[in-house]
Amino acid sequence: MSSSTIQVTDSSDLSGxxxxxxxxxxxxRDISTLFRTPWIIISRSLAFIIQLFVFAYLISGLVxxxxxxxxxxxxxxxxxVVASISFIIGYxxxxxxxxxxxxxLLTLPIPRREFIIGRALGGAVRAMIYTIPMFAIVAVxxxxxxxxxxxxxxxxxxxxxxxxxGLSITVAVSVRSANRFDVVLALLELAVSRASTAxxxxxxxxxxxxxxxxxxxxxxxxxSTRAALSGSSLDILGLAGLLAFVAIFLGLxxxxxxRRLEGGVYA
Amino acid sequence: xxxFDKAGxxxxxxxxxxxxxxxxxxxxxxxxxxxxxxxxxxxMLMMGTVYRPTSGKIxxxxxxxxxxxxxxxxxxxxxxxxxxxxxxxxxxxxxNWHLKMTTNLDKVExxxxxxxxxxxVDLWDARNKRTWLMSGGMRKKVEDCKVLAQRPKxxxxxxxxxxxxxxxxxxMWKMIRELRDEGSTVIVATNMxxxxxxxxxxxxxxxxxxxxxxxAPEQLKGKTKGxxxxxxxxxxxxxxxxxxxxxxxxxxxxSQENNKVTVYLSGGRLLLPKIVETLTNxxxxxxxxxxxxxxxxxxxxxxxxxxxx
Numbered sequence: 001m002s003s004s005t006i007q008v009t010d011s012s013d014l015s016g017x018x019x020x021x022x023x024x025x026x027x028x029r030d031i032s033t034l035f036r037t038p039w040i041i042i043s044r045s046l047a048f049i050i051q052l053f054v055f056a057y058l059i060s061g062l063v064x065x066x067x068x069x070x071x072x073x074x075x076x077x078x079x080x081v082v083a084s085i086s087f088i089i090g091y092x093x094x095x096x097x098x099x100x101x102x103x104x105l106l107t108l109p110i111p112r113r114e115f116i117i118g119r120a121l122g123g124a125v126r127a128m129i130y131t132i133p134m135f136a137i138v139a140v141x142x143x144x145x146x147x148x149x150x151x152x153x154x155x156x157x158x159x160x161x162x163x164x165x166g167l168s169i170t171v172a173v174s175v176r177s178a179n180r181f182d183v184v185l186a187l188l189e190l191a192v193s194r195a196s197t198a199x200x201x202x203x204x205x206x207x208x209x210x211x212x213x214x215x216x217x218x219x220x221x222x223x224s225t226r227a228a229l230s231g232s233s234l235d236i237l238g239l240a241g242l243l244a245f246v247a248i249f250l251g252l253x254x255x256x257x258x259r260r261l262e263g264g265v266y267a
Numbered sequence: 268x269x270x271f272d273k274a275g276x277x278x279x280x281x282x283x284x285x286x287x288x289x290x291x292x293x294x295x296x297x298x299x300x301x302x303x304x305x306x307x308x309x310x311m312l313m314m315g316t317v318y319r320p321t322s323g324k325i326x327x328x329x330x331x332x333x334x335x336x337x338x339x340x341x342x343x344x345x346x347x348x349x350x351x352x353x354x355x356x357x358x359x360x361x362x363n364w365h366l367k368m369t370t371n372l373d374k375v376e377x378x379x380x381x382x383x384x385x386x387x388v389d390l391w392d393a394r395n396k397r398t399w400l401m402s403g404g405m406r407k408k409v410e411d412c413k414v415l416a417q418r419p420k421x422x423x424x425x426x427x428x429x430x431x432x433x434x435x436x437x438x439m440w441k442m443i444r445e446l447r448d449e450g451s452t453v454i455v456a457t458n459m460x461x462x463x464x465x466x467x468x469x470x471x472x473x474x475x476x477x478x479x480x481x482x483a484p485e486q487l488k489g490k491t492k493g494x495x496x497x498x499x500x501x502x503x504x505x506x507x508x509x510x511x512x513x514x515x516x517x518x519x520x521x522s523q524e525n526n527k528v529t530v531y532l533s534g535g536r537l538l539l540p541k542i543v544e545t546l547t548n549x550x551x552x553x554x555x556x557x558x559x560x561x562x563x564x565x566x567x568x569x570x571x572x573x574x575x576x
Contacts, residue, residue, distance in 0.1 A: 025367050027351075036355045104351035106317045109340040254376045 020251045022110040023118040029120025030089065034129060043178025044081075044104075044162040051075065051136075052137070066201060074138045075229065076129060076198035079160065081221040085130050086161040087189050089123030090168030092182055097172075116169065116254045123165035128158055138229075152228035156235075159242035160221035166249030173256045191216075198222045268293055269314065269452065273323035275476075276309050277310065283309040283545040284476040285322070293455065296320075296447050298467030299456040299565065306476035307456040308348065314454075315345050319450065327421065329477045332386055342421035344369065348426045348456070352411035354399030358409045361398060384416040387442065388435070403430040415442055425456045440466050443537050455516050464563045472570055479570045484563055491561045491569050492519030500550030500558070508555075511545050522572070529568065531561075 002221050034041070052074055060070035097104040110118070135157065171188065175181040194197075195209050196218035202210055213219050224238030269291040276284045284306040299307045312318045314325055317334040323330045327339045350373055352361045362381045372380065385391045388408045396407055407430045414422045424443065428436040443466060447453045456462050463470050464484045471481040476503050480487060501507060507523050512530060517538050520531040532538060535558045547551060568574055 022368060025364070028294060032360075033353070033355055099351075100347065100349060101351050101353070103312065103317050104345070104347060107315045107340060107343065107345045109337055110368065111337050 017089065019111065019114050022108075022113045023121065026115060027122035027125060030092070031117065031129065033124050034126045037096055041130055041133070044130070046135045048077070048081065049137065066204065067141065071142055072201070072226070073171060074141055075226050076200075076222050078135050078138050079157065079218055079225055080193045081134060082127050082157050082161050082221070083164050083193055084189060085127040086123055086164035086184045087168045087185060089119060089126075089165045090181075090185055091174040092123075092176070093169055093172040094121065098178065109239050111260060113254055115140050116257050117250070120162060120165040120250055123168070124158060124161035126217050127161040127165070128154075131157065142229040143231045149228050149231045150236065153225045156221050156224040156228060156238065157180060159239070160217055162218055163242060163245035163249050165239025166246065166253040167192075169253035170256050171247055173253070197202060197223060217242060220245065236240075268328065270326045271310070271314075271323070272325070274310075274313060274320045274325050276313055276318055277320035277321045281399055282476055284313070284320075287476070287478055288470055289478050289481060291452060292469075293452050294450055295468040296443065296453040296455060296466055298463035298470040299454060299473055300458070300460070300463040300470050300563070301306060301456075301473035305456065305473045307473055308425055309476075310391075310473070311345060311425060311456060314339075314421075316340055317425065318390065325372075330346050334429060335390065336489055341369075342420040343423060344414040344417040345423040346411045346414040346425060349405040350398070352379040352398045352406065352409050352413075355397055357393075357395040357397055357407075357411070358385060358401075359394040362412055362416050366416055369417050369419070369524070371410075380416050380481045387415075388412060388438065390415055403441040404432065408435065409429060410474045411442075412438060415446065415462060419450065421454070422451045423454045423456075425563045426458070427455060428457075428459070428462060436462075455564065460567070472564065472567055473569045480566070487566045488561045488563065491566050492531040493517070495532055495535040496559055496561055496565045497532055497535055497542070498555075499530065499546075499552040500547075501526050501528055502554055507551070508546075508549050511544060511549055515541070520569075522540065522568070524573065531564070531565075531569070 056070055056073045056077070060073065064071070065067040093102070096105070101230075105115070106112075135154070139150060139153070144153070167188070168185065171185055172181065177185050191212075193216075195212040196216035197213055198218050202213055205213060220238040220241035223236040224242065227233070227238070228234040271287050272409065274287045275282065279467055283530060287306075287310065299310065301307050309318060313320050314332060315341050316332050324364075327342060329336050331337050336366065352358075356364070359381055359445060362384065363464055366377045366380065370377070385394055386445050388411075390405065391411070391431060393405065395402065400552060401409070407427075408409045411427050415423065422443075427443065428439050431439060440462070443453055443455065447468075448537055455462070455466055457466075468488060469482060470484050472479040472487075480490075482490070505566070507521075507528055509521050512521050515538060517530075517534045518530055518532045522529050538555070539558060542555060543556065563576065
């Protein structure tokens, strides 16, 4: 390299670099990792199709108490997949901390709060991209009423993904042992997905699950998405619940993140 | 200018860095020399705003690292000891993304800079190979290239030539010097004596989280008593009669570590036969004798009491 061709970066040059651009770059980093392994998307989509058209189709024939179980299950299974994929960002962050990659990311000129928003956004968009082929199949099966209902359903799924990434980040920075982290995240994933109306209606749940299900973010998203796709009135309660979920867990994630980083726990 | 003013960092009950005060001048290469665990990386990560100091102050070009962390980050680029690169990405993508985050270069300029630096370190042909498939040396080059491509005002390299072969090591030193010549302030943490001596304008010796000495390598050597070092290996680490050597006015100091005895002295050539005769008469079995000029290793030994392994 010749010294005459490259100049030292003047830090004042970076003042024009908008924070939103850096947030998007941070998010793009998480999204781009998904496209490095397209076979995962393809294989999971195939697994979903088999699950839907073999398992769900057969089971729906056996469910006599609840006519129309197949479309109910179809929407719920997409919502469950969104939640499940959104949890992955927590594993990524935990792994980055263990491998030291997080130290590098923290040297980059992006404020901590925007850093976390970027990671959560990246995780959420990644989950959406991952789920889009499955969602498209379900939307067609449901005979979605119009493009507006489609957009509303996508918004529901995106809010769920955004909130779950916040929850996942909160757990990733709160639990220090790798084994404990795996167990906690698996239990949480099980709780928010299974104790919800994603795969079965509230009326048929055992009482101890029915008591919890109305508070699950997956319930908000599943009910709201079904309402949106069927073209019925907007599920305000579901949307409000999802927004609250996003606000709480992004806030908690950010707070825990700061506390842990500033304590130098990753050393 | 970078200033450490009684800076400290405590992890639980461990003081990784304690009451550390030092000033780094603009456009110099400062070598941070110390054994593993001396606190070099912690110092750099505090300066880079990854860790918050638990005591004291650190300022970078007049900005306090705690009060203005993001402005400080805009000036600094850090190449870590262990490569911190996304294993799933190739070298080109790693560097391109790093420049997207740290510079305002447009796409053409950015890619041009990445190409130049990858060609310079002979990684251009392997630019799309996922970094987790690369050898340790290649990954280390990618890590160093992040800072070499970024050209930050303050460039920090943590053991920049670990895992590199000799030609690559010499090339990396040349590129780091070029960075300094272009106006960067460069900090190089190392536990390799020759790297500290040949690359640095000044060397700071760090031990147990504290600054032990700081000066130009030649100055540090010049400050060492006598200017010459006589290394003796004595049989079976037998206790050494120190006073039989300190009786000579040319002998400044004597230290012993197991069976190795280090004598700091002047006029060693003339004194050597007398020393050997004196010790032999006192029944000391001498296995080997080595007279040399003071090296940075001797300086380190002199200041810390132990060798840098």
